[in-house]
Amino acid sequence: MTQKTIQRREFLKQAAAGAAIGLVYPSARVLGSNDRVRLGIIGPGARGQELMKEFLKVSNVEFAAVADVFTRRHEEAKKLAPAAKAVDDYRRLLDLKDVDAVIVATPLHCHARHFLDTLAAGKDLYCEKTMTWSVPEAETCLEAAKKSNRVVGIGLQHQSSGNLADAKQWIKDGLVGKVTSVESWMSRNTPRGKPQWVRQIPSDCTPGNVRWDAFLNGRSRRPFDANQFINWRLFWDFSGGNVTENMVHQIAFVMRALDLPLPTSAYMSGGVYSEKDGREVPDTIAVTLDFPGDLVVTWQSTFNNKRYGIGDRILGSHGTIERLMGATDMVTGKSESGLRYYPEKDNRADGVLLEGQTKDWNHYANFVDCVRSRKEPNAHVEIGYRSAVAGHMANMSYRQKQRVTLESLGLTARR
């Protein structure tokens, strides 16, 4: 039995997703272009509450229900949507007839369960990135989404950026030529003694107020641990570290700009070098992804220095596309951002510098529009899947201390 088969079996055993895999989808309300869209959210924590605010800015949208295993979140979410019904078991939210679409903003290890059960309940779905915690889960979720008639959008908001539209156009117009390498990076820093990502544990985060078993979601049983519950990002059981928190946005951007399939292999090195606070996921990372068609993509990340901010450089024979998000300019000391094209004079003597002009779409309005129109959202399930698998391959390489190939997972680059 291959490793993929074993992992997939293990996941299927754990997932309460029989209905989703059996693919018996209840019929849902058909919405007209002016109908009010009624949302539910599973996991209105930090990101979930940001999402609630964003979705509430979209016209003709309301929250009918919120589901969370921590009582504090019910109170916080009700401040944003006082009429919403608050439940502690997400299945009660999925039972509600007056919920058209569900937002999943739970920790990563819960995404697949909530993804599959939402589809099984006949609801449309907006699932936060990264789409899943593992490769077998990504396979199962993609399969379920394709077989359903539900709208599925992923929380990869860079997919709605004007920068992506401009980059794709420049590449299509031949301005970049043959691309053999892409370099991406993401860097942060915090004052010493204030490690990146660590959240204070609220005093009411107690076993009485948290459904700990539901949070564990099939992970090995252990006594209540408020740090693991609040700071789940730091632990492999619940998280994929910075690769699934941040690389996923950038790799999805690069994959979409260049229309890339899955990587053929991944290698990742690094370690817990700066944030020595008991975390398991590395804070210093170098990822190398090989793609079919003579291309290598690298992504580097540190939590120890932020001079170069976040960026991507698509390096072609005829030009470079550079996307900067907050890199500090060497000369002025100001923060730079935006999309630029620089011609390679060797091959495009007449080329000129270009700046990205296209405005961003409202990512959240795009999802709501798709719920009404039944179109595919900007951040569709396919890019959710491909970016998730790329990230998981990198993390597998780091944890196994060896290069991971797509072949060893029993997958092919283009399905």
Ligand SMILES: NC(=O)c1ccc[n+]([C@@H]2O[C@H](COP(=O)([O-])OP(=O)(O)OC[C@H]3O[C@@H](n4cnc5c(N)ncnc54)[C@H](O)[C@@H]3O)[C@@H](O)[C@H]2O)c1
């Ligand atoms: N798109 C983005 O830019 C972006 C930004 C930040 C976070 N995120 C993603 O959003 C997700 C949540 O991150 P966060 O920082 O908000 O985490 P968080 O811990 O603040 O929120 C998660 C919420 O889920 C609840 N929860 C946990 N298990 C649950 C379960 N089984 N059923 C119901 N509720 C449950 C928790 O009580 C908490 O309120 C992650 O996947 C993260 O990667 C995306």
